[in-house]
Amino acid sequence: MSGLLAVEEAQARLLALRRPLGSENVIFSQSLGRYLSQDILAQRDQPSADLSAMDGYAIRGADLPGPWAVTGEIAAGGVPSQRVGAGEAMRIFTGAMLPEGADTIVIQEDAIIGGTHLRLAAADAIRPGQHVRSRASDFPAGARLVAAGTRVTPGVIAAAIMSGAAQVTAGTRPRVAILTTGDELVQPGHALAPGQIPDSNGTMLAAMLGIEPANVSLPLHIRDDRLMISRVLKDLARRHDVIVTVGGASVGDHDHVRGALEDAGGSVDFWKIAMRPGKPLLAGRIGDTILLGLPGNPSSAFVTATLFLLPLVRHLAGARAPLPEVRRAPLAAALGPGGKRRDYLRARLEGGLLSVFDGQDSGRTLPLAEANALAIRDIAAPARTVGEQADYIAIA
Numbered sequence: 001m002s003g004l005l006a007v008e009e010a011q012a013r014l015l016a017l018r019r020p021l022g023s024e025n026v027i028f029s030q031s032l033g034r035y036l037s038q039d040i041l042a043q044r045d046q047p048s049a050d051l052s053a054m055d056g057y058a059i060r061g062a063d064l065p066g067p068w069a070v071t072g073e074i075a076a077g078g079v080p081s082q083r084v085g086a087g088e089a090m091r092i093f094t095g096a097m098l099p100e101g102a103d104t105i106v107i108q109e110d111a112i113i114g115g116t117h118l119r120l121a122a123a124d125a126i127r128p129g130q131h132v133r134s135r136a137s138d139f140p141a142g143a144r145l146v147a148a149g150t151r152v153t154p155g156v157i158a159a160a161i162m163s164g165a166a167q168v169t170a171g172t173r174p175r176v177a178i179l180t181t182g183d184e185l186v187q188p189g190h191a192l193a194p195g196q197i198p199d200s201n202g203t204m205l206a207a208m209l210g211i212e213p214a215n216v217s218l219p220l221h222i223r224d225d226r227l228m229i230s231r232v233l234k235d236l237a238r239r240h241d242v243i244v245t246v247g248g249a250s251v252g253d254h255d256h257v258r259g260a261l262e263d264a265g266g267s268v269d270f271w272k273i274a275m276r277p278g279k280p281l282l283a284g285r286i287g288d289t290i291l292l293g294l295p296g297n298p299s300s301a302f303v304t305a306t307l308f309l310l311p312l313v314r315h316l317a318g319a320r321a322p323l324p325e326v327r328r329a330p331l332a333a334a335l336g337p338g339g340k341r342r343d344y345l346r347a348r349l350e351g352g353l354l355s356v357f358d359g360q361d362s363g364r365t366l367p368l369a370e371a372n373a374l375a376i377r378d379i380a381a382p383a384r385t386v387g388e389q390a391d392y393i394a395i396a
């Protein structure tokens with residue numbers, strides 16, 4: 001279909017509209033899900049000395065198979081006050097520093113103790129050097145542990161703390177406004193008159209953004225009134241980095257987002273993408289604020305938010321790889337050929353097989369509750385049989 005932008009090109013153009021916002025120092029407890037704006041460099045060796053990995057006895061490997069005289073004890077947090085000489089052993093606990101001279105741990109299950117006399121239950125069970133965590137074996141001082149642009153996970157927090165850091169430097173959280181449009185929409189949970197439907201998209205989008213590093217304002221709703229929409233856009237643009245509108249993006253007489261954007265002094269960068277659902281997606285700017293106009297159909301809003309809104313927010317927040325990762329899995333059933341737009345099909349990945357749902361009407365919401373994947377079918381892709389591989393994106 002002519003005049004429709006390819007998904008990749010639209011994504012590239014959207015992300016090029018604005019550079020990442022900036023960075024700030026963030027305490028660890030506030031850092032989850034944010035993007036590092038500086039590499040995490042190790043400020044110390046970890047561990048900073050050779051440590052025991054087990055509870056038992058520290059010995060010299062050269063003395064195997066024993067026996068030994070136990071001369072003292074060392075626990076985690078202590079510093080050994082004496083060395084281990086020939087024929088000597090020291091009682092030791094997990095995480096404790098190895099005494100000088102020792103290089104091997106005999107775990108207590110392999111030891112037979114009589115007073116201070118230690119011998120092995122089975123001599124062939126011990127390997128010289130065993131159960132020692134050597135200095136810097138986790139990481140050495142100066143090592144680059146995690147690269148800038150990486151998302152902070154609980155594991156990244158653990159490594160950053162162990163590196164000696166007191167906080168991280170992370171990208172600034174974009175301020176995002178959500179604006180739903182449509183005369184038929186009613187606040188969630190409120191009574192519906194004939195012709196009305198609940199506004200599910202606003203809260204759905206807020207939930208999708210809720211696990212991203214963004215400051216999301218409470219969703220606003222506005223009627224299909226071009227003047228009102230343009231006033232609200234102008235106002236929101238003063239206080240937000242991103243405005244996401246839902247609905248009113250198509251060609252109907254009541255679809256006002258494009259016109260309202262222009263009335264508000266903004267400009268359209270692109271409109272209409274070669275994807276299904278999501279064709280009427282619109283992107284533009286009002287000053288530095290990016291406006292992303294999502295189609296109103298719930299599945300269209302969900303798919304375009306997954307492919308455009310979340311990547312935009314991650315990009316502004318400093319992500320190195322903001323786009324969703326495309327994976328592959330075998331199909332659980334045959335899949336027909338692709339059409340003129342690339343399909344993002346609601347699907348479920350279970351037991352390693354990808355099942356594409358039968359009902360793909362973009363007006364439906366139930367498939368969104370059931371899907372954990374979007375199967376990707378390219379423009380004019382040939383039909384595929386059961387077991388053939390298909391691309392997909394995992395969704396939260």
Ligand SMILES: Nc1nc2c(c(=O)[nH]1)N[C@H]1C(S)=C(S)[C@@H](COP(=O)(O)OP(=O)(O)OC[C@H]3O[C@@H](n4cnc5c(N)ncnc54)[C@H](O)[C@@H]3O)O[C@H]1N2
Nearest residue numbers: 180182199200201202247248249250255279295296297300
């Ligand atoms: N003549 C044409 N008609 C349509 C075209 C086209 O190319 N030519 N494109 C179709 C496609 S594709 C889509 S997608 C929709 C998108 O239209 P809009 O973005 O203008 O969305 P609306 O018309 O406002 O709403 C569509 C549908 O979704 C419901 N909706 C809207 N907002 C919400 C919300 N916040 N929560 C839940 N549901 C919502 C709305 O009631 C409509 O049923 O246009 C096609 N038409």
Ligand code: MOO
Nearest residue numbers: 277278279300362
């Ligand atoms: O592109 Mo629309 O989003 O098919 O339903």
